[in-house]
Amino acid sequence: GLAMDDQRYLYVTxxxxxxVRRYQLGEKxxxxxxxxxxxxxxxxxxxxxxxxxxxxDHSVYVSDNENHRVMKWVEGAKEGIVVAGGQGQGNALTQLS
Structure with missing residues (x-):
């Protein structure tokens, strides 16, 4: 996936x-x-x-497909926070499929 923030940084999964990496335009x-x-x-x-x-706030939300969860990474964080799913694949309220 791709996203661009309000400061024109490009985010790429x-x-x-x-x-996920963040790029300034022209950066390798x-x-x-x-x-x-x-x-x-x-x-x-x-x-x-x-x-x-x-x-x-430049927090990055990522669909972590094979872990069946959505993660939030606050700018500068070394680890993310599970904001949806994370309890395996399924139809329960705490699951994503």
């Missing part, structure tokens, strides 16, 4: 590296803003990040 390497600690279900990990949204 990388499902192979299980991370970017800054890690979510994940980047290998594939997994820890609060500092992602497993097939797919879609994302960036709010006014």
């Amino acid at each position: 990388d499902w192979i590296k299980n991370e 390497d970017g800054t890690l803003v979510a994940g980047g600690n290998g594939q997994g279900d820890g609060l500092n990990q992602l497993n097939y990040p797919r879609y994302l949204f960036v709010d006014r």
